[in-house]
Amino acid sequence: MAQGTPGDEIIICRDVNKWFGSFHVLRGVDLTVKKGEVLVIFGPSGSGKSTFIRTINRLEEHQRGTIIVDGIELSNDIRNIEAIRSEVGMVFQSFNLFPHLSVLDNVSLAPMWVRKWPRDKAEQTARELLKRVGIPEQADKYPGQLSGGQQQRVAIARALAMQPKIMLFDEPTSALDPEMIKEVLDVMTQLAKSGMTMLCVTHEMGFARGVADRMVFFDNGQIIEQGKPNQIFDNPQHDRTKLFLSQILH
Amino acid sequence: MATVTDTIKPPRSSVGPTGWLRKNLFSSWLNSLLTILALWLIYNLMIGLWGFFSTAQWGVVTANLRLFMAGRYPIEQIWRVEVCVSILVFLLGASWRAWGGIMGQMGMAVGGLLVLLALLPFETNSRLYLLGNVGLLAIGFGAASLIRTRRLWTALWLLSPFVMAALLYGGFADLPVVATDLWGGLLLTFVFAVTGIALSFPLGVLLAVGRQSSYPVIRWFCILYIELVRGVPLITVLFAATLLFPIFLPEGVTVERVVRSIAGFVAFTAAYNAEIVRGGLQAIGRGQNEAAMALGLNPLQTLWLIILPQAIRSVIPAIVGQFVSLFKDTSLVAIVGALELAGIANSVIQQQAFLGRQTEVIVFIAAIYFVGCYAMTYASRRLEKRLGVGER
Numbered sequence: 218m219a220q221g222t223p224g225d226e227i228i229i230c231r232d233v234n235k236w237f238g239s240f241h242v243l244r245g246v247d248l249t250v251k252k253g254e255v256l257v258i259f260g261p262s263g264s265g266k267s268t269f270i271r272t273i274n275r276l277e278e279h280q281r282g283t284i285i286v287d288g289i290e291l292s293n294d295i296r297n298i299e300a301i302r303s304e305v306g307m308v309f310q311s312f313n314l315f316p317h318l319s320v321l322d323n324v325s326l327a328p329m330w331v332r333k334w335p336r337d338k339a340e341q342t343a344r345e346l347l348k349r350v351g352i353p354e355q356a357d358k359y360p361g362q363l364s365g366g367q368q369q370r371v372a373i374a375r376a377l378a379m380q381p382k383i384m385l386f387d388e389p390t391s392a393l394d395p396e397m398i399k400e401v402l403d404v405m406t407q408l409a410k411s412g413m414t415m416l417c418v419t420h421e422m423g424f425a426r427g428v429a430d431r432m433v434f435f436d437n438g439q440i441i442e443q444g445k446p447n448q449i450f451d452n453p454q455h456d457r458t459k460l461f462l463s464q465i466l467h
Numbered sequence: 468m469a470t471v472t473d474t475i476k477p478p479r480s481s482v483g484p485t486g487w488l489r490k491n492l493f494s495s496w497l498n499s500l501l502t503i504l505a506l507w508l509i510y511n512l513m514i515g516l517w518g519f520f521s522t523a524q525w526g527v528v529t530a531n532l533r534l535f536m537a538g539r540y541p542i543e544q545i546w547r548v549e550v551c552v553s554i555l556v557f558l559l560g561a562s563w564r565a566w567g568g569i570m571g572q573m574g575m576a577v578g579g580l581l582v583l584l585a586l587l588p589f590e591t592n593s594r595l596y597l598l599g600n601v602g603l604l605a606i607g608f609g610a611a612s613l614i615r616t617r618r619l620w621t622a623l624w625l626l627s628p629f630v631m632a633a634l635l636y637g638g639f640a641d642l643p644v645v646a647t648d649l650w651g652g653l654l655l656t657f658v659f660a661v662t663g664i665a666l667s668f669p670l671g672v673l674l675a676v677g678r679q680s681s682y683p684v685i686r687w688f689c690i691l692y693i694e695l696v697r698g699v700p701l702i703t704v705l706f707a708a709t710l711l712f713p714i715f716l717p718e719g720v721t722v723e724r725v726v727r728s729i730a731g732f733v734a735f736t737a738a739y740n741a742e743i744v745r746g747g748l749q750a751i752g753r754g755q756n757e758a759a760m761a762l763g764l765n766p767l768q769t770l771w772l773i774i775l776p777q778a779i780r781s782v783i784p785a786i787v788g789q790f791v792s793l794f795k796d797t798s799l800v801a802i803v804g805a806l807e808l809a810g811i812a813n814s815v816i817q818q819q820a821f822l823g824r825q826t827e828v829i830v831f832i833a834a835i836y837f838v839g840c841y842a843m844t845y846a847s848r849r850l851e852k853r854l855g856v857g858e859r
Contacts, residue, residue, distance in 0.1 A: 276757055303763030313758035317776050317854075326772065327762035372758075379762060 225252040227287055227383060227414055233272060234281035235265075235438075242268050243279065244438040250416065252382075255409045257425040257446075258418045260435030261461060266418045269435070270385045273416070274305045287382055303331050306376030310388040312368045314360035314375070320347065321356040324375045331379065339378075346374040350404050366397030370404055377408075384408065386417040420465060426450060434458050519826065527821035528831045529589075534815060535831070538651010538806050544643065548654055549596060551631040556581075556600045558624055560607025565620050569849045573842070578604050628661065647725035648805075653835065655725065655807040659797040660839070663732040664790050670733060671740025672779070676770065678745055689741070696738035702799055704735045709803040728800045736793050743785045747778030780854050787847035791840045798836075808832050 228250040235243040242265045250256060258266045271277040272284060275291055275298045284291045286301045315323050324343035328334045334342075347353045350370040352363075360368055369389055376384060386405065390398045402424050409415055409428045419425070425432055426446045433443040434455075442449070442458045453459045492502045528535065537548050556577065563574035578601055585597040611620060635654075638644040650658065677689035696704070708731030709724055716722065751774055759769040779786070801810030812832045816825045 274761055276761065299763055299765060302761060305761075307758075307761040309754060309758065311754055313752075313754035315755065315758070315773055315777075317780060327764060330768050330772065331763040375762070 226250065227252045228273060228416075229285040230273075230282070231284075232282035233269070233279045233284060235268060235272065235277065235279050242438050243272070245282070246438070246440055248433065248440065250383075250414060253412045253414055254430045255413075255415045255428055256417065256431050256433055257429040258416060258433045258435060259420055259422075259425070259461075260441075264435040265438040266435040267387050270387060270416050270418055273383075273385060274302050274307055276307075303327075303379055304381055305383045305385060306379060306381035307385045308369070308372050308376055308387065308389045310391050312360070312365075312372045312392070314368055314372055316360050319357055319359055320352075320363070320371050323360065323371060324378045327375070328378050343374070343378055346377050347371070349377075349407075350374045351400070364397060365393045366400045369393065369397075369401045373401075373404055373408070383414045383416070386415065386419065388418050388420075390419065390421055422450075422466060434461070436461070519830075523827050523830075524824060525827055525831075527815065527818075527824040527827050530821075531811075531815045531818075534811050535652045535808065537654045538811055539649045540645060540651065540654065541649065544637075544645055547634050547637070547642075547645075551634060553600055553603055554627055554631060557603045557607040557610075558620070558627060560604035561611035561620050562607075562624070563604075564608045564611035565615065565617050568853075569846050573846075574604060574608075576842075628665070647723045650725060651806040652811045653808050655805060656794075656797050658725070659729060659732060659800065659807060660790075660794045662729050663736060663793050663797070666729075666733045667736035667740055667793070668786070670737035672744050672775065674737060674741035675744035675748060676775075678741065679748060693738045693741050696735055697742070701732075701735050701796055702802065705731045705799060705803050707731065708734070724803070725805055728803060728805055732793065732797070736789060739789050740786060743782050743789060744778060746785070747780075747782035748774065750781055751777050780851075783847055783851050783854070787843055791843050794839055794843065795836060808835065 226249050228248070230246055230248045233243050233246040234241070246265075246269055258270065260266050268277055272279045272291075273286060279291075287304050289297055289301055291297065291301060314320075315326070318326065321340060321343050324346060325336070325339035328339040328342065329336060332339075344353060344356060347356055350373055352367050352370055355363060355367060355371070360371065363371065373389075389405070390401050393401065398421070402421060405415070405417070405424065406428050417424075417429075429446050431443060432446050432449045434441045434449070434453075434457075436457050442453065442455050449458070450462070453462060493499045533542070533545065537545060540548060559570065559574050559577055562570040581597050581601045581604070585594045585601070589597075633639070634642075635650070636645060636647070647658075674689050674693060677685045678693065680686045680689070705728055708727045712727055712730075713722070755773055755777070756769060759773045764772065797807055798809035800807055801813060804810075806814065809832060812828050815821070816828055
């Protein structure tokens with residue numbers, strides 16, 4: 218069990234507020250995530266859902282409230298931030314692979330420099346992860362030579378190489394061609410089944426229905442409604458949720 | 468079902484030599500006129516060149532060859548320069564074997580040049596020395612076949628400038644000091660260019676990074692420095708370094724003129740390099756930084772492993788352009804009294820025995836500058852291609 222955390226709650230957010238200039242993006246978000254839980258966070262664009270998950274590894278700073286990740290409270294202490302970042306993996310909409318490094322180096326870089334693993338161990342782990350995401354044969358290529366779906370799977374392997382306790386997905390399939398979405402979702406599904414704690418900002422409702430333990434609807438920087446997928450899909454409580462779902466489920 | 472149409476050859480009249488001539492040289496009356504004009508110009512140029520080369524007397528170059536190569540470096544110590552050349556030739560031979568590619572081509576070019584020079588009617592000792600260096604090239608090649616660890620050869624390359632500087636300067640183990648004010652000619656040009664490039668590049672990168680720093684003191688210092696230096700002509704910086712700078716030194720401390728001029732060069736070029744590198748830094752998306760941070764890399768690791776390699780790769784052509792420019796600008800130090808290649812040429816032209824032979828001298832040093840610059844741009848093109856692997 219993580220140090221100082223009550224129960225098996227791995228992320229605790231209380232009254233999280235953030236402003237971009239004078240624009241109030243996050244308005245008192247309260248959310249608790251248990252170990253092994255898979256959350257799908259959805260909502261209209263500009264509702265603050267991406268900003269919210271980016272506060273969890275401090276890519277965005279929150280200006281009021283508390284965020285505790287794996288027993289460590291996020292503060293301005295850079296050591297805390299780096300400790301949390303090495304426990305929290307993140308996958309971006311635009312992949313953000315390192316174009317000057319081979320696929321293998323992309324995956325083995327952080328374990329070597331942050332975890333101080335020897336090269337052999339890091340590369341062996343990297344190869345195993347590439348096998349797990351289904352592209353062991355691409356190890357020596359460069360990101361620019363891969364398809365979008367393959368790049369996103371490398372990005373997932375790169376995040377997993379740090380052996381994180383939590384994985385954040387920020388619209389992982391939004392930049393992909395339709396025929397490549399499934400290969401990425403398959404990897405995410407497999408990861409969810411292995412017991413990883415996951416926060417996914419996504420509009421893949423099939424994924425949400427099949428895999429998510431809980432769905433969280435964001436609007437205007439607030440959590441409007443949350444619940445199990447069948448509850449959200451079949452019996453949403455709020456009008457805003459109903460309207461949004463009717464617009465994306467044609 | 469649709470069938471694929473057979474490929475058809477292009478019409479006959481648009482291919483072949485006649486087609487090429489018609490398309491490229493005589494496609495309209497204006498183009499025909501320009502072609503004839505160009506042919507006339509080329510003819511005249513050829514006549515002029517023939518006129519020069521058939522009557523040129525290279526005695527002014529051969530008689531002053533030592534001056535051109537090493538300036539006033541004392542003749543009884545000149546073996547130290549020769550040893551330095553041999554060290555470089557040996558390392559080049561080893562690198563030819565260890566890396567191949569551009570090193571192989573450089574090795575072949577230098578080997579060919581050495582053989583060619585050995586065939587010219589120099590005195591026997593010089594020719595033996597040249598041939599000895601060809602042998603050394605081969606020995607280096609052989610040594611690298613035996614010891615294949617590239618890391619060793621890299622280390623030796625990095626060590627070699629210090630060894631050579633110590634050897635050339637002396638002042639230890641019975642080697643008399645040869646002050647840098649006595650160094651000259653091509654030797655001095657190389658010293659300027661190599662130290663100028665080797666020091667101004669990292670300094671430029673530091674300034675570029677500093678200019679983007681979130682600490683205002685560092686950022687403002689870098690901006691001030693860069694803008695100040697870029698607003699001043701190089702020759703002014705050199706004057707300041709050679710004439711003004713000594714005034715600020717405490718009494719009894721002297722810095723040799725050559726060292727002061729190098730400092731001026733480095734200070735000047737670093738500012739330009741900084742702006743070039745800054746352009747490269749700005750071209751890198753925020754996503755790279757975020758991805759690196761999200762993995763837990765600290766800011767220094769992010770800069771060193773992720774940002775700088777990409778930034779520098781994208782500015783290689785511009786940076787090499789800056790280096791070429793520095794190499795040629797070394798000729799300006801003649802004005803502040805350091806006799807590098809151009810300075811030596813200027814003094815050779817004044818010799819009574821060779822009055823009126825300035826064209827030969829200028830053609831000779833121009834050829835040397837050209838070879839140096841071309842080698843740099845060629846190497847940069849190769850490097851770009853090699854590093855371009857996996858470009859987005």
